[in-house]
Amino acid sequence: MPELPEVETIARQLRARGVEGKTILTVKVNWAPTIQPLSVAQFSRQVRGQTIDTISRVGKWMLFSLRSGQTLMIHLRMAGSFSMEQGSHDRIVMKLSDGLTLYYRDTRKFGRWKLVDDPQVILGNLGPDALTRRFSRHYFKDTMKNRHRMIKPLILDQGIVAGLGNIYADEALWEAQIHPERLSDSLSDEELERLFRAIKHVLNIGVRNRGTSLGAGKTNYRDVEGESGGHREKVKAYGRGGKPCTRCKMLLERTVVAQRGTTYCPACQRI
DNA sequence: GAAGACCTGCTA
DNA sequence: TAGCAGGTCTTC
Numbered sequence: 001m002p003e004l005p006e007v008e009t010i011a012r013q014l015r016a017r018g019v020e021g022k023t024i025l026t027v028k029v030n031w032a033p034t035i036q037p038l039s040v041a042q043f044s045r046q047v048r049g050q051t052i053d054t055i056s057r058v059g060k061w062m063l064f065s066l067r068s069g070q071t072l073m074i075h076l077r078m079a080g081s082f083s084m085e086q087g088s089h090d091r092i093v094m095k096l097s098d099g100l101t102l103y104y105r106d107t108r109k110f111g112r113w114k115l116v117d118d119p120q121v122i123l124g125n126l127g128p129d130a131l132t133r134r135f136s137r138h139y140f141k142d143t144m145k146n147r148h149r150m151i152k153p154l155i156l157d158q159g160i161v162a163g164l165g166n167i168y169a170d171e172a173l174w175e176a177q178i179h180p181e182r183l184s185d186s187l188s189d190e191e192l193e194r195l196f197r198a199i200k201h202v203l204n205i206g207v208r209n210r211g212t213s214l215g216a217g218k219t220n221y222r223d224v225e226g227e228s229g230g231h232r233e234k235v236k237a238y239g240r241g242g243k244p245c246t247r248c249k250m251l252l253e254r255t256v257v258a259q260r261g262t263t264y265c266p267a268c269q270r271i
Numbered sequence: 272g273a274a275g276a277c278c279t280g281c282t283a
Numbered sequence: 284t285a286g287c288a289g290g291t292c293t294t295c
Contacts, residue, residue, distance in 0.1 A: 001288075001290080002289065002290090003289065003290090006289080033277090060290080075291085076289095077277095077289090077291070078278085078279095078288070078289060078290055078291090079278085079279080079288090079290095089279085106278095107278080107279055107280070108277085108278045108279050108280085109277080109278050109279075110277065110278065110279095110290070110291080111290095112291095149272095156290095158290090158291085165289055166288090166290085167289060168289095212289080213289090214289080215280095215281065215282085215288090217279095217281050217282095218279080218281085219278095219279065219280055219281075219288070220281090220289090221289070238289090258272080258273085259272095259273070259274075260290095261287080
């Protein structure tokens with residue numbers, strides 16, 4: 001579930017909680033596949049005693065830079081989250097210096113932690129982060145015009161642009177008034193301009209609201225403080241199938257595009 | 272492209 | 284109880 005705004009929120013909160021500069025005293029791994037290919041013993045040995053120098057984010061990856069020079073790269077996938085309080089699906093627990101304990105919670109067990117010498121081995125496969133200047137309108141328009149794919153799966157492709165997931169992709173397309181199945185090379189310069197701005201806009205608003213949460217269950221997004229994301233009420237398209245478009249009052253339609261649930265306005269977003 | 276795999280829990 | 288979920292990977 002976490003997309004760029006949710007991961008950014010979590011990274012900021014971990015920094016605010018003072019996790020940077022702390023030393024990892026002990027590590028307990030309760031679900032070994034999270035840290036594959038390393039064994040629990042190897043992982044613990046390499047991480048224990050390390051100081052977390054900085055916490056950063058690229059796309060949906062969170063990066064803990066360790067004093068050793070290695071980087072702990074964390075992908076939350078569908079349901080990963082962090083908490084400073086013990087919970088019911090804590091897959092990794094790290095005791096830090098100064099009495100802090102970090103709980104990595106992941107109901108669905110999809111999240112992955114990778115301890116790497118060089119983060120570029122993973123980041124090199126990603127397109128530019130959507131909220132950086134590297135993700136420029138020039139790059140975006142060029143890339144879209146040179147592909148012949150449906151626009152929604154294209155902007156979801158992390159190798160093209162890093163950070164968008166299913167919620168913010170639907171939101172950006174709704175805002176730009178572009179049908180999710182439009183072919184990328186059929187979009188006019190004006191449409192691409194709108195979409196470029198919409199992508200930056202919906203992600204920035206998402207960050208400002210500390211992410212999006214939908215339901216109320218254990219798989220639902222929570223930030224480090226256990227709060228739901230404030231962007232919930234601001235969603236215009238995602239999950240609103242059958243409800244009126246806030247722009248034109250037409251009922252939003254729900255379909256499947258490239259195997260992902262997709263909601264759009266059949267009047268504002270024409271094929 | 273598409274479909275299945277990886278998982279658990281919520282909703283209808 | 285079946286179907287679906289914010290993500291990615293692998294294998295056709």
